[in-house]
Amino acid sequence: xxxxxxxxxxxxxxxxxxxxxxxxxxxxxxxxxxxxxxxxxxxxxxxxxxxxxxxxxxxxxxxxxxxxxxxxxxxxxxxx
Numbered sequence: 001x002x003x004x005x006x007x008x009x010x011x012x013x014x015x016x017x018x019x020x021x022x023x024x025x026x027x028x029x030x031x032x033x034x035x036x037x038x039x040x041x042x043x044x045x046x047x048x049x050x051x052x053x054x055x056x057x058x059x060x061x062x063x064x065x066x067x068x069x070x071x072x073x074x075x076x077x078x079x080x
Contacts, residue, residue: 004061011047011054018047 018040025040 001061004058008054008058011051015044015047015051018044 022037022040022044025034025037029037
């Protein structure tokens with residue numbers, strides 16, 4: 001579980017850094033489209049996708065734990 005949390009946290013931090021990179025590139029260019037702003041936007045898109053993947057993996061883990069807990073509760077009730 002720690003690995004999933006670490007992965008999600010890392011992906012989030014990289015996503016936020018990429019967002020800041022877009023803002024910095026846009027500010028540096030005076031709001032004009034430049035190769036630097038294009039590169040920053042592409043990096044942002046990549047980090048967004050990686051963050052989404054990390055979120056999906058965390059959600060899958062939570063769902064599997066919920067199912068496991070539900071199954072254990074049913075077994076406990078059945079065995080009394």
